[in-house]
Amino acid sequence: MDKNEEKKVTDRINELYHKKQKEGLTPEEEAERKELHKKFLENFRAGFRQQLEDTVIIDKNGKEVTSEKAKKAQREKGLRKD
Template sequence: MLEKEKLQRINALAAKKKAGSIEKDELEELKGLREEYLKNFRSSFRKQVENTKVVDPEGNDVTPEKLKRIQEEKNTRD
């Protein structure tokens, strides 16, 4: 997870960019921080999806086969 300080820095730089007062080095910093944020977000979201089990109203496991295979490969499937 991205540290609170980094998220605050992303927001501060984004505000400067929107105001039109951002410098070139700050723009590069913003780009790098955003890439790091997206990398962490995607990783976290992937883990969450890979640990999901889909159950219909009758209680039947209807998890997609592709997801079941991934879960079995990672030994997270019951």
């Protein structure tokens, strides 16, 4: 999901939230809200996972202490050569 689409989804979720607080939602709007929320969470989780997988952790002595799970994901993406 690109930034423009992400903003549209977020704006629509907020619209539905405010409408729900004021007057309630129709069953169709509630279904739309759930679908948009699901889409938003999938996108958030994918971005967060990407950020974590790209992170390299270095301790105070300058030694890399990145977890093996993260190293494996980085190797699969071609980000590591070790």
